[in-house]
Amino acid sequence: MSDQLVFEPSAEAKARTWVTEEQYEAMYARSVNDPEGFWAEQAKRIDWIKPPTKIKNTSFEFPNVSIKWFEDGVLNISANCIDRHLPQRASQVALIWEGDTPGTQDHITYQRLYDEVNRFANVLKAQGVKKGDRVTIYLPMIPAAAYAVLACARIGAVHSVIFAGFSPDSISGRINDCESKIVITADEGRRGGKTIALKKAVDEALQKSPGVDKVVVVKNTGADVPMAGGRDVWYADEAAKVPALCEPEPMNAEDPLFILYTSGSTGKPKGVLHTTGGYIVWVSMTHQLTFDYRDGDIYWCTADIGWVTGHSYIVYGPLANGATSLMFEGVPSYPDASRFWQVVEKHKVNIFYTAPTAIRALMGAGPEWADKYEMPSLRLLGSVGEPINPEAWMWYYKHVGKERCGVVDTWWQTETGGFMITPLPGAIPTKPGSATKPFFGVQPVVLSPEGRLQEQTKAEGVLCIKDSWPGQMRSVYGDHERFMSTYFQQYQGYYFSGDGCRRDEDGYYWITGRVDDVLNVSGHRIGTAEVESALVAHPKVAEAAVVGYPHDIKGQGIYCYVTLMTGTTGDDALKTELRNWVRKEIGPIASPDLIQFAPGLPKTRSGKIMRRILRKVAEDDFGSLGDTSTLADPSVVEDLIEHRQNRG
């Protein structure tokens, strides 16, 4: 794959940028050489009730890992996201809501956001919620979801948002893990023209979560749902009874803000714990600089609030910056594959942030859907969630960005709170498929799988981070041992990301996939992302997932699941063609052993390919597929099993 294709920032991007290329180098050097001074200054972007005098107090030393930022500072995040903007922005739109059904929308000003969040906070208080209590939120993508998280932040309660699509078992598991006594939900949600019975799922979950004694139900579709006396209350009824204003609770910088269970691509979800001061500094700064956000911009992140991307880059980061953030209830394919582009034109979106899974799906549907829309408002595109294949990057750049908009590929994790490796649009030239360079304060290192530090610029191996950054998770909720053993034990002195990467001669980072997914074929290490990108580069392939399986001669063989473009049929001739194609793109060593055409791939509900399951099918060992509770569409798996290629 060509590392040589380089896109310089446009003259326009250079002219408006917060950080120029020269400033990036100087600021980066300062951020790692003088973190105390650098972050003391950056902390000023936040309104503190008591500004911090202690900046950084962190240790990655196993088994005494401890991470504290701004530890004597006092602040409230909801006041930072709302109250402080009121003097200048009361009538500015904070949230644009676009409903699942075309034609449904809402525009919520900062004044209205203030009113709604104050009232919501008082409802929670009236239900007995106190500072430090955990509140489970199981809401669809409606404005109440944003009000609910900000209301928790206002009173110092710790929210745990669960994607409104998870099964009752997943809900109760998460409720019990953090011992929350209250759940906020809605009667039903809407997605892709269908309704989702949320209250019903909660009722079922609570049979296994006896600790919950309150359920607050937001009326959304108006469906008739049973209400358990003494336990369930309608939000609107309670809201009518409480005072309009709620003073924001003074919070210590290291008080917990939220727990979020990771998406579960690799195993049992972990309760990632984030705290207050460092997190808000990190998400507001990364949002402003990476998206080059300026007053008046309309910004749209298509993630769900149930994922960290929704937390950091729909709610907290943008609102801390006084931005206008668009919240979308629906899916890219409903009513048809042009929905995203219609919404972009309708709301004059300037910055658009989505995931490779959506881009590849829209690619598979054909370019004509995007080509019909000029989208003159668009200025910048972003990607997150998986490695973006260079082919998908180019498609996005051409058909959505019209070769005019920059693309920022942001590498980060639930654990990191916000962006870690990402271009800054006016400062860092981009290469399709590379997340490029570290953000300020982030020190990536590449280790060999055995743990040897790769000091030369050009290197390949395991991606670790050398020192703490303010947005870092502080612990696994209730299990600091698991936190330390997961992230700090294997490569001592470093944070272990779990991802593999390649660093090229220009110091650019290319994420090659999860370390656990790296293939070892005849002694050669091959990243799954590389083979997938080669396959996706073939004009007939929309999406691909590659895993290894035991192979008598090579040790591991390469098993490829391939989803074809709409209207293409898979046959043996195409398999041969694809084999030759990969040989040509990467080399004979990466030649696929088995190819299975698959109409759909198993994905987590956040849209990531679940290779764990694909590996089992490839190994012809699908008796125990492990935890499949985070799978979006379990029926996909049956088809894969039926058409598996390795029958031993």
Ligand code: ATP
């Ligand atoms: P779990 O940790 O439960 O297995 P998960 O890792 O999918 O789930 P997230 O925190 O949502 O949960 O995802 C972070 C991971 O997503 C990263 O470790 C990386 O593998 C992948 N990822 C995210 N953004 C990018 C990107 N821009 N390029 C490459 N990979 C990315």
Ligand code: MG
């Ligand atoms: Mg992960």
